[in-house]
Amino acid sequence: MNRRTAITQVAAMLGGAFSAPTLLAMKRWEDYEQSPSFGTDFTLTENQKLIVAEVAEMIIPKTATPGAKDVGVPAFIVMMLQDCYKTPEHKSFLEGLGNLEKKQFLNLNTEQKTTVLKQVENDSVEEMKAYQVQQTKMGDNEDREQMAAQAKGLPFWRLIKELTMLGYFTSEQGIKSSFEYVPIPGKLEMIQMKPNQKSFAY
């Protein structure tokens, strides 16, 4: 692979990466004296909250194990957007919700909803490419996505999917029902996978 493209390529499928949503304090040195405000007001209408819950549940539906709604993911998403993201993401998230509202998302049947979300997903892949995402090793097992420049907030789909998965797979029920939860392994062993091996979660 050509080295140049290697830098700017969108890292598609590596280890799994959380986004670094805004540049946050990265540029803090430039405005040492200023105190940028946080706690911007981000609120959703009741209808928008229903859409969030519905999309989250479509990402992680209730099956033999609990779904996103069962473990409180919808409220988690709203809280996370309020606490951990800034205006660019608030805008793109609301934009994404607005598009679903226009499509009368909540009134569609399951098949139609799935089709709509697949389209949203495909569109966001294109949007992400425009971001010049770099994936960076932050720790031994931690990757981060780092953006060279940020014109616009992360796409709606990327935000809701990431937050749904985070909220679900780190919830007590989500962890314990999806994985072999081993808080204190006590030993370290290289092993072979068993048939239908679930992931270990720690």
Next chain:
Amino acid sequence: MNLNLKSDKAHTFDAIVVGSGMTGGMAAKELTEKGLQVLMIERGREVKHIEDYDTATKGPWEFEHRGRVSIHSAEEYWANNRFGTLANEETGPFFTDDKQNPYIEKRPFDWIRAYHTGGKSMHWGRQSYRMNRQDFEANAKEGIAIDWPIRYEDLEPWYTHVEKFVGISGQAEGWEVLPDGHYLPAMPMSAPERYFRETMMKKLKRPVTIGRVANLTRPQPWHTDLGRASCQYRSKCARGCPYGGYYSSLSGSIPAARKTNRLTVLHDTIASEVIYDEKTHRAKGVRVINQHTMAVEEFFAKIIFLNAGSMNTAALLLNSKSNRFPTGLGNDSDQVGRNIMDHHLGVGANATVEGFENDYIFGQRPNALYIPRFRNWGTDKKDFLRGYGYQGGASKSDWKRGITMNGFGASFKEDMSRPGTWTMGFGGFGEILPDPSNRMFLDKDKKDKWGIPLIVFDAAFGENELAMRKDMMASAVEMLEVAGFKNVTGFNRSDTHPGLGIHDMGTARMGKDPKNSVLNKFNQVHACKNVFVTDGAAMVSSACVNPSITYMAMTARAADYAVAELKRQNL
């Protein structure tokens, strides 16, 4: 200040150690074990080993933001947050609130601090490598900065002394570039890692080994005597380890010093100045400010060890002005605060690994692979000086892979509950050359809330570092490609600055000549012999290996010398 005789006595010790972190802990241990009454002064709050590790045993769901950094926290911990993860709920409260403890960036500096018992030793990545013989000789050979006044052989016995006490797991390899130490059993490599190690040796002649890490794989009696136990492989070390499974001053040196009954510790006490006695040409004590009550007090001792962390130690020297030292204690050479070094990072490569589908790991290894320096080593020659090492390794992807993958719904959910493919990645740790124009100094006007001048940083990567970064990315990509891995992607973060490596050092360098250095070969301030600086400030060059074990070895050596000199009545 008028202190009466009685309190004078209560305020007098054989030795004062400023800082309770990695090096302060080691200084206190060595000095108390050699019979000295030691006062340890720590500016931050008290953290009690085990008891105060309040996040250590929490489940992921018990953290409100599940490990993500909130905007609020990013603002409070604005410098810590540049690292990416340090301001989160797992460890954030153990790092320094940067808003309360500001500094000034003439040029950007990513300063990560942990003001509490144990300092950064509570959070370190525990990677422990000896510097090699050439690391001590390179400056002289290449005409860079000044020569080290010591050689590998001077530190060698002290490396061993410290490694045994600390407990380091690793594999002896017999490579000149990475001298072997005294090791507990190595942690295992995963299947793709073993493949990688073999392939690199075969195709590129590059050695790869398992990280040498200060986690107990087989505790020795002197570890269990201090209440330390075997690592449980939870890899939540940065939150504090309830088992004492990894080494920190909290689990190791401070308990050892306490055992002697000769240690007194003051918390919430900021050392603001070293008091110089014009008559004896010695320092006589330390002036401190209580961080809550603002009360000022003085403490006295025959010897003083400065272990506040490189940048704070230099600031303390600069703030200690007297007639003899108008620009700061020991600053005759004008080198205090200069030659800031660190290891630059945020550059490397990632890949996906095909195959090894059935290989998996039980337990979380708090460690990774290490690729020692291969650049400008042996016959290799590049257009930059020195080299870098890589840390990283293979991991089996978990549910997080789904974030960047297409798909949703029942089968997606099911898929996420199973292990995914392996990925492999490395980040480089590059040597930074000493340069006197990379410096920190005290602001003339701006002060913190205790009236101590703010530190101003004025440092940046030089040409050598920038050239090295390109090579760091390119050879990481090369190695992953040679190994035959897929989706190889290099990265070179452009938003990093000196400091981010959290290996800041060099602000009070050792040297043979008092005209161009601050400390002699035993870490004594040239012109004030009873003041010892044994944290990273003393470093003359940075090598590319994680430095803490070197700082600790230097500390133990200096403590040994200090006590011998006291006995000879030279101090």
